[in-house]
């Protein structure tokens with residue numbers, strides 16, 4: 001299980017966190033995901049999650065985008081949080097009302113100074129629902 005202490009913060013000190021950094025964060029929601037019933041009906045649960053996330057981000061300087069599939073269909077409602085120069089996170093097992101939690105995760109990413117979304121303070125669904133985190137390419141460029 002992911003823990004902050006398990007992963008050295010190799011990007012420590014290279015980022016400046018803060019409210020302005022919210023503009024660097026993008027939340028991507030899969031609008032095609034079905035709910036637990038697997039229904040093909042519209043609006044899809046993923047569309048509802050995208051709407052809920054936009055509502056939760058209203059008035060915030062944060063980008064919300066939707067895509068047709070994040071390749072995480074088996075984990076149902078899915079979303080990702082990306083920030084330039086930081087680790088990218090993919091989440092699953094979300095609900096149509098997880099928008100506020102995604103925005104909270106985006107804010108944690110924006111205030112991070114080591115490129116990681118901190119475990120402490122992270123909404124539960126972004127702990128349990130973690131699928132993968134992907135390092136920024138810059139972190140790997142010195143590896144052979």
Ligand code: FES
Nearest residue numbers: 030069070072073
């Ligand atoms: S349909 Fe949502 S991840 Fe594939």
